[in-house]
Amino acid sequence: MTCLLALLLCQPWAAAAEQPVLTEHANKTLEIYRTIVEVDTSKHSGNTPKVARYLAAQLTEAGFPGEDVEVLMKGPFAALVARYRGDGQSADAPILLLGHMDVVEARASDWERPPFELTSDDSYFYGRGTIDNKFGIAQLTATFIRLKRAGFVPTRDLYLVFSGDEESGMSTTRMLAYERPDLAKAAFALNSDAGGGDLDKRGRAVTYNIQAAEKTYATWEITARNPGGHSSRPREDNAIYDLAAAIGRIQRHKFPAKWSEMTLAYFQETGQRLGGELGEAMVRFAYDPGDAEAAARLAREPSYVGTTRTTCVVTMLDAGHAENALPQSATATVNCRIFPGESVADVERALRQVVADDAIAFNLLGDPTESPISELRQDVVAAVGKAVHGRYPGVPLIAYMESGGTDGMHFRKAGIPTWAVSGIFMDPDEMFAHGLNERVPKKAFFDALDHWDIILRELAGPSGNGSARAAAGH
Structure with a gap:
């Protein structure tokens, strides 16, 4: 018996009668x-x-x-x-x-x-x-x-x-x-x-x-800065609170639905075969991408939302420097998957408008690739x-x-x-x-x-x- 075969037989699934x-x-x-x-x-x-x-x-x-x-x-x-x-x-x-x-x-x-x-x-x-x-x-x-x-x-x-x-x-x-x-x-x-x-x-x-x-992959760091100070003397403004407000706005923002002939054909075929409420929404979107209800239904599905629009999500946080000090900076990493036809610059402009705070700094990481x-x-x-x-x-x-x-x-x-x-x-x-x-x-x-x-x-x-x-x- 080889070592590998012995290893396989030691696995719980290998002992099952139906295992070929x-x-x-x-x-x-x-x-x-x-x-x-x-x-x-x-x-x-x-x-x-x-x-x-x-x-x-x-x-x-x-x-x-x-x-x-x-x-x-x-x-x-x-x-x-x-x-x-x-x-x-x-x-x-x-x-x-x-x-x-x-x-x-x-x-x-x-x-x-x-x-x-x-x-x-x-x-x-x-x-x-x-x-x-x-x-x-x-x-x-x-x-x-x-x-x-x-x-x-x-x-x-x-x-x-x-x-x-x-x-x-x-x-x-x-x-x-x-x-x-x-x-x-x-x-x-x-x-x-x-x-x-x-x-x-x-x-x-x-x-x-x-x-x-x-889709194009692009990541920004957005940063709120503040003079900070002693935690026993709180300020009305706070880098973490300012950043949190910006994050909340990004979370609530939905980029408009987008489509191409390829994505519409994909939804038409998949929806017809899948059936049910989700399949129906796919077919409706395929025939009328302006159907806001169908687009909203697809946007609730993690497996399919990315096929309908640009998406941006906060994935990492870095804030503060000491437990007894007011934060001098707070940074969030925002990762975006950009629908073909939209530029990285367009998405940054949209994010800045959503955040609506000129004090929040944007820093594009790396060199996004469009293919x-x-x-x-x-x-x-x-x-x-x-x-x-x-x-x-x-x-x-x-x-x-x-x-x-x-x-x-x-x-x-x-x-x-x-x-x-x-x-x-x-x-x-x-x-x-x-x-x-x-x-x-x-x-x-x-x-x-x-x-x-x-x-x-x-x-x-x-x-x-x-x-x-x-x-x-x-």
Whole structure:
């Protein structure tokens, strides 16, 4: 009995009668998944090089030449680039396969389970990064290993391109997107960090969503300042109170509803299939985006509000300097996800008007990135459709705009069309990425094992690639 098999059998779910016998590929994917989830790769951990080196070792052990597997450093963060060489018979440009190895911070004292240990019950895997994005990293890496061991030789080069700080500064992302001439030659990129299928409450597939655009990510620090003084001599004005008033105004403000042809088509199809009160609101909004009642109903749904408008939310606070002193400053971090067509400057002007206090200082952090929509390619849709319909026949494939931000924004900006096509199918209300007790349905994990294998064989395999090129008009 292998160590891994013994480890699997020690898990509560493994003893269940309905648990299937795991294949070699399932075992390898789960081994990689467990290993990387159990490494804290949040911003200040310094551990993305550890994960990059581990993944590199897995790939070279599977037969990838050492010169084709690179661990690249950018400050304290690491990126991984692994080339799967094509046979040179095709003139098709390479395909990039994107993911990120880092995670957002997780405070163990807040979690019900240890965040950096892969635990499970009858239904779920738990741990920070189980969905965002170590699910994609494990599935892609294991698929490369599976294909290599099966003797698969693609007709075009394939590249794993894993960043190390997508959740913070994206310095490794920018390096990969803008500073690598070999990657810049790619025909397109497929991203594991978004997209995927939606299930309803009964586990029925509603849609499969292909991420073709993302909102602009922008963050401001807003600061109230005050001379301060001794806490025994309170002033009428107070930096914390002034900031609190500004925060309350931001909380109550709703940016106007926005839409594009893509988002309206998404709501029409999703609403018709979802049904119920929420589905009805989606359809009403799709046919009349000026329907204020329907827009307000969608705005109450965390899973969908970002698709209807720009959103700004306060995410961090820093105030005061001593318990017995009046605060001299108070700062809030305001994170905005900006609908395409609105500029960062427009949003700042709107926030200033909402705050309505000229004494509140605004400081835009970083350099926000605006990226274009990637129009769907027929060959990509056909390949993804084959993978998806093998699991859920007939489910519609719909292009959508991501409310959050991914590495894809930089590759799109660099001129590389990018679509996010994760293998996950789950209820969107169970998406706890960035939150407490992040989890993935075990069924979703095991059902996704063939997803990338099918897509890559279709787009870069000797038989599938020919038909794919013909479908794309090549």
